[in-house]
Amino acid sequence: MPDWLDVVVRSLLFVVVLFFITKWLGKKQLSELSFFEYVTGITIGSIGAEVVMGLERNMFHGVIGIVIFAAMPFLAGLLSLKSKGVREFIEGKATVFIKDGKIMEDNLKKEKYTTDELLELLRKKDVFKVADVEFALLEPTGDLSVLLKKENQPLTAKDMNLTVAPIKEPQTVIMDGEILDEPLSTSGRNRGWLKTEMEKLGVTIENVFLGQVDSYGQLTIDLFDDKLKVPSPQEKPLVFATMKKCQADLELFALGTEAEEAKHMYSKNSKKLQEAIDKMTPILRG
Template identity: 50%
Template sequence: MPDWIEVVIRSFCIIGGLFFITKLLGKKQLSKLSFFEYIVGITVGDIAGTITMDIELNILNGVVSILIWTLFPLVISHISLKSKKFRDVVEGKATTFIQDGKILEGNLKYEKYSTDELLEQLRKKNIFQVSDVEFAILETNGELSVLLKKEKQPTKWEDFFGEGPKQKTPLTVIMDGNYLESAIYEGGYSLDWVRRKLQEKKRNVKDVYLAQLDSDGNLYADYYDDELKKPETGEEK
């Protein structure tokens, strides 16, 4: 067998295996990673790349190595759910950077965080004055969470009118020109009812790219033929 064909076969096998492993580890792996998850991700990727390109290596040994490295996050995640102390060791603890509008310099130094980096993170959240911050904490995944002082927080509905009406998640009922029947019935509606809503707009389901129902039962529809025409840039010659 030519070497390039073996590389192709290995690549497809590894890609399929990594996809299965990613699904097995769950959606958490797609967000901010912990220290250990970061190490595992780099190592698994390195092993996968090596056994894909180096045809002299035994692919079975590589797969076994990947499975072992994949097993560790699953075991650690399971233990972390059971033990707070173990979770603190593996994932670390959140660190307070600002409290009552005052910067805790010792905590910044402990996390090797400069003042410029702190101000940059605050600016990304549209905060330009440290004194506006009631509480800021560096999460274990490296994200900075910030709570503004009460007088600096945006005004909410409940500040004037109390608790507002309950809002439901918009329900997608049509996608790519097809009714999503299971979603329609689970939302408490019928297919005929949605059809009538669409007929009121004088449209056919095949014309619809996406349609959603809001909390009040209003139908929003985006059509295939609603693309804006490009403006003319000059006279025809």
């Protein structure tokens, strides 16, 4: 066969082989590489390139070599699951770079990192002051894990003793102007509800590039025409405004009546409603 056709056949074969090898090794081979996996990946690529262009070489010998090198990190991964010592030897251990707001200079030198490189890694984590950091670790994958001091961490609902409803995965119910019935059903809605919501927003389904329903049942959409502005969902603001109005009315009723029993009832329910509003505010105004 002509050389150019031989190269085409070899290329197609090795693309398929490398694809299945990578699928077999798993997603970790594509993201968090250990030193061993890094070396193996380079070698597999070199073997593939050499056999594809080296027409005098037997391409099936190259396939055997790739399979052997691919099997090595697979077996190493099995051993790592069974032995912590093997795992630390192959994948390495995390290195402390910052402790109690102080940089561990010896560890920086050990990992051959400069202060500028450390500061760059911190900036990627939106941290600009070393003193704000409680703990920082350089992971075996080269990522920096950062724990801020308690006073520098953002407030959460738990810190404020607030109970918030769990957030579920948003369901994509419209894509490229087409309704997706399965996600729509998963969200507990139907086409009739979707049509009503679209009418509220003043758009047609054909004009919608993407539509999603969140865990609160609100529909958000993105149109094909980026120049058109779609009004934001109003359900939660309307509920919040209605609750505030009811609470204010109860206070007025309590002030406007002379009957002590009615005054007490209005005041009591006004306080209860205000407590409910305080709890719901992060959800309704978030």
